[in-house]
Every structure is written in structure tokens, then in C-alpha cells.
Amino acid sequence: MRFTGARGRTARGSMRFVPKAKSFTRLACAAAVVLAAAGCGGGSGGAKAQAVPHLPVQQEIGASEGRLNLVIWAGYAEDGSTDKHVDWVHAFQRKTGCKVNAKVADTSDSMYALMKTGQYDGVSASGDSSLRLIYGGLVAPVNTNLLKNYRDIPSYLKNQPYNSIKGQMYGAPHGYGANYLTYRTDKIQNTPASWSIVWDKGSAAADHVVAYDSPIYIADAALYLKAHRPDLKITDVYELSQKQFDAAVDLLKQQRPNVNQYWSNYLDEVEAFKAGDNYAGTAWQVTANLAKTEKAPIGTTIPSEGATGWSDTWMIAAHAEHPNCMYKWMNWIESPKVQAAVAQWFGEAPANPKACKYAAKGFCTQFRVGDVDFYKRLAFWKTPVADCGDSRGTSCVDYSKWTELWTQIKG
Amino acid sequence: MSTTVTPGGPVRRFAGLLHRRPYLRLAALLSAPLLWLVVAYLGSLAALFAAAFWTTDDFTGEVVKQFNLGNFQELWNQSVYRTITLRSVGVAAAVTVIDTAVAFPMAFYMAKIASPRAQRWLVIAVLTPLWASYLVKAYAWRIMFSGSGVLSWILDPFGIHGPGYGLPATIVTLAYLWLPYMILPIYAGLERLPNSLLDAAGDLGARTFRTFRTVIWPVAVPAVIAGSIFTFSLSLGDYITVKIVGGKSQLIGNVVYDNIGAADNLPFAAAVATIPVVIMVIYLVAVRRTGALDNL
Structure with missing residues (x-):
């Protein structure tokens, strides 16, 4: 390929x-x-x-x-x-x-x-x-x-x-494409079934997690909470009420000790996966493929919670x-x-x-073309605005707040 | 030839005017650089300060040009900004200390011990890294600090783990990047120290350390401070190295960058950018009295 x-x-x-x-x-x-x-x-x-x-x-x-x-x-x-x-x-x-x-x-x-x-x-x-x-x-x-x-x-x-x-x-x-859960197959033997591998304190990837350096990554935390904290009633990971948003921020702050670096340049991420500094984190398919062509043992998966993506x-x-x-x-x-x-x-x-x-050969299988179920598991990026787009009205946390809290999450 | 010089050609008249009026001459010479200094350089600083007191409209994102202290209150109230400021100052100070410790012996050797021929080559050797791109050097360090890098390779047999990406890696990389800016002022300062003073100290019975403490150091201090201004200020404003080798750390520069790029909040970025400016002003005022500024 x-x-x-x-x-x-x-x-x-x-x-x-x-x-x-x-x-x-x-x-x-x-x-x-x-x-x-x-x-x-x-x-x-x-x-x-x-x-x-x-x-x-x-x-x-x-x-x-x-x-x-x-x-x-x-x-x-x-x-x-x-x-x-x-x-x-x-x-x-x-x-x-x-x-x-x-x-x-x-x-x-x-x-x-x-x-x-x-x-x-x-x-x-x-x-x-x-x-x-x-x-x-x-x-x-x-x-x-x-x-x-x-x-x-x-x-x-x-x-x-x-x-x-x-x-x-x-x-x-x-x-379109997804932000895959990407992991080193030599450090994590079984395909992770859940994003908990990047969020949990005692996970196999602890201290070697790579996280995306952008406020939009808060949505990834919300995506995890959507599945694991039903009491928060998260419906759309880009339209978060203050309470839902705070929970996502807390999760990110709690994740911080796990994180070994935040990535913004995908080539840096390729290199870090290749060198074995990172065990798990979000990446694009192209990132994983590049690391693979350089003989890094890398796998990608969409865990049970789904994933964020772009179109x-x-x-x-x-x-x-x-x-x-x-x-x-x-x-x-x-x-x-x-x-x-x-x-x-x-x-x-x-x-x-x-x-x-x-x-x-194999390209479309790899990128899951035509796979509706796969597509539906992706939460495609959109900019968070105050208007929740539903009965909650304009009570959602807007993007300026996301960026402000992102600085605090990184500490 | 007997050509008569016609007095009063326009060029000649202009030259005469300049000759008669030295002030005009000076003004013509200095207006361009002064314009640059005042308008482009100080003007942008002033604009920065003014912008720090503005805000952006939450609703439209437009900059609201109305004086208020909101940005500074935010900076003061959020503990995260204090942490980041202290971290940045700590990194800058550590880089300066490391650079001084490495540069002093090097500069002393260059100025006092090496032959004139070797001296020239050493100056070239010190300057050569400046020809390579900043990014290339930072990425070279990134590779060295990586899990499969040369540092791990050296340290692993001893059962020690490499520092990985983080603040230590940032400090080492910055210390490497700014080292020439420390060596050169110290070298220049020590070159001005007469050899006879060292001989006199020896003749009067002073041992190495005493000579260093009472003769060399007092002469070199202004030069060291001059170098430290470079290393300190360059480290304080840096945001790229920490992105490359800093792992999950962020410094003042990153906060400024994120507020311009991600948050689109120029006034707040301007407010954050005043922090290093204030720190440097305090630093410069403090060192002015040492005479270090004459060594720049």
C-alpha cells in the first residue's frame, strides 16, 4: 500500500x-x-x-x-x-x-x-x-x-x-477519518476493548499515554464519560452542559499523570510511537501506517465507546x-x-x-469504507457553541471556555 | 583641463547645505533607523501593552477596545498561570546556570591558554552550531532523549532510565542552544583581562582558587551577566523547544501561542506576553548597576 x-x-x-x-x-x-x-x-x-x-x-x-x-x-x-x-x-x-x-x-x-x-x-x-x-x-x-x-x-x-x-x-x-486508539502491540498484548487504557490510572499504558494537544480533545474525555457515566446524560460530546464539561475536565486532569506527551504534529507522534515512548493514544490511520512502515509494532482500534473523527x-x-x-x-x-x-x-x-x-488491495478494508456501523461510532468534529441545539437552549459550554480550561488541564 | 565648475548645480547645492548644517546631516542619517526603532519596535511593544487591557467580545470574538483589568485579574486569580510563570523562570534560571558553568572554563581556555591559532579555530567551533537551524538541533535532541535514543543506550547498562521528555530535557536542550551566547561575551570579557594581573596574583602567592575569586571573577562578572541576559531572555520566551522535547510541560510562550492560535484571544495573549517583559525589565534594571550592559 x-x-x-x-x-x-x-x-x-x-x-x-x-x-x-x-x-x-x-x-x-x-x-x-x-x-x-x-x-x-x-x-x-x-x-x-x-x-x-x-x-x-x-x-x-x-x-x-x-x-x-x-x-x-x-x-x-x-x-x-x-x-x-x-x-x-x-x-x-x-x-x-x-x-x-x-x-x-x-x-x-x-x-x-x-x-x-x-x-x-x-x-x-x-x-x-x-x-x-x-x-x-x-x-x-x-x-x-x-x-x-x-x-x-x-x-x-x-x-x-x-x-x-x-x-x-x-x-x-x-x-473522512477517525481518531483511532493506537497502541504498541508489544507493550499491550490484547487489543484494548475500551479507551480506559488511556484514562485509567493503573492501565497498561500508564505513564506512556499520548494525548492530542488541542481543546477539542476534551470531547474525547466526554466520549468516554458518555459510556461510563450514564448519570451525566451526555448526548453530544461537543454540546456539553457545565456539569458534563466539568466532569470531562476532571477526567483529563486525572489523566495527566498517565500522559507522557501531548502531540500536535503528527510526525512527532509517529516518531514517539516508533521509539516506544508512547504505548497508547489517539492517532490518525496515516500516523499508524507511517509508524508501521518503519517497522514499529502498532495496532489501531475503535474501542467500545466509539471515537472522534473528521469529515x-x-x-x-x-x-x-x-x-x-x-x-x-x-x-x-x-x-x-x-x-x-x-x-x-x-x-x-x-x-x-x-x-x-x-x-x-486492502485499502478500503483498512479505512472501513462503506461500513455504516463504523461511521456511526465516530463523533465528527464540530465547534462547541453555547447553543446546545436541543431543549437545553444556550446553556452549553462554548469553545472559548474549552480553550481556557485546556491550559489549566495541561497545568 | 580648464573646465569651469558651475556653482549652483542642484546636487552641489544640496551638498553645500548638508555641509553647512550638521544637524540636517545627522537627521538624514538617523531618521530611518530611528523610525524603525520608535515606530516598528517600540510601537509594537506599546501596542502589545495597550492590547493587554482590551478584551474580546465573548459573543462575536471581536476585540473590544475598552480599558479594563480583566486579563490581569484572570492572570492573578488562576493559579495555573502563576505555576507556569514560576516554571518558566525556573527553566530560564537553570539554563543560565548550566550555561555559565559550561561556558566559563571554555571561554577562559580560549582567552588565556589557547594559542592564537587555536583561538581562532575555537571561536569558529563555538559559532558553527549557530549556522544550523534551531529546529534541526531541537529535533536532534528529541531523538537523543527518546526511548530508543542514545541517552537511554548509554544509561540503560547502569540500570538508569533516561530522563525522557520533560522539563529536564527542555533545560538541557535550551542550554545547548544558547551556549554560544554565553561563551562569546565571557570570552570577550576575559580577553580584556591583562595577563599581567594573573602573573601578579601568582607572584604574590595566590593559589588558583584565590586568583579566580579575587582577580578573574570580579573582572568577568559583567561579562557573565551580559551572557546571562541572552540565555535568560531567550529561554524565558521559548515555546518551540518545550513543544518538541518538553513532553507534557508548557511554558509562558506556549500559553501566549495557544491564546493566539487556539483561543483567538489576542488581548489575553498580550497580557500573558507582558509577564516575560516585566521579568526582563526587572532583571535589566538590577544588572544595570553592575556595568554589565556595557559588555553587550
């Missing part, structure tokens, strides 16, 4: 999960609008839809405009300049006549800022920036009838909270200068062959299961 993805991923890997505080503010604004609308019009059900700017949906794909400006994660639009065998941009240009100009963004924040300039036609947004793009009126709804491969996308990737509003899709699903979507700018080219791109990037190339280069599950035909 090819995991050349490492290089393509570097820029993103190191910066990718820099927490996206701005999305909190955007959503907070959106929430404000929702509240205001609810106050004026009554009936919060309809109010939420009003908060989303009304934008026209494109009805047909016209002639190519000759250009396409994209904001992408590193490795999402390879034109052979990184590796001459990895190129799905030139073929697209030949086929459609749209010359691709791709701008790599390091974080969701910079993606949002770049989209705000209005110079770009589309973006490969992650779950935690997509909603603020929608609420900010920067991206338009997508006419899925124009997407040739859309019917091949499994239903569990459609109309998700991170890519749609009330049944209206705002993009084409690209791919990306191609979105079209609200005032795209080259909308036809963008639709052509969405069709291109979701076609099986290209999906296989991107997913293997990047190390993620392709949204289109037909990609498996073109991917290396």
Missing part, C-alpha cells in the same frame, strides 16, 4: 487541528441571529432556517469559464509537482478546460479568511469550518442533481450536521466567478478513480465507495 500521503499531508498535518475559535464566534453570531429571529417571529424551528442566507441554487452546468480558483488542504489538488506520479489536476484541465489555481490553507481559520476575500470558487472545508461558511453566506447550497457521482455517495455522508442545513446540501462529501466537504463559493468549473471539479474529485488517488495520497476514507475498485 502506498502511503506517500505523509509528505502531502505535512503542512496540513501539523496545523490541521489548530482549534478554530473563529468558528465559535461565527456560530455565536448565527445563534444571535437565531435568537433575535425567534424573539421577533416566534417558533425557533423556522428561525434557524432564516439565519442562513438565502442564496440561489445553480440549475445547470454551463460552459467552462476556463479557470478555477480553489482553497484546499495540502494534498487535495495534486498536479504532479509534489510527486510526478500523483496528478489528478492536469487530466481535469485537459478534460474541462478549467485551469486550476489551488491555494493551500493550513487551518480552518485561514480557509475561512481566504474564502472571505471572494477570490475563490470553492473550498475543501472540514466539519468545523463548513458551518460558519454557510452561516456567513460565503458558500452556496449545492444542487446535488448536478453531481454525477452523488448517488454513489452512501447516505450516511449526506445531509449531515456539518455539511447541510435542514436537508439542503452545501457541498460534495470528500472523505471534509467540497463547497462552492456564494459568488463564485467560475461556478461551472467548480461543479465540474466536484464531479471530477468525486469520481471513483480520482477519489482513490486522493484518499490514498492523503490517507483517509474516500466518500465514494466506488473508489475501492481503483485503490490498492
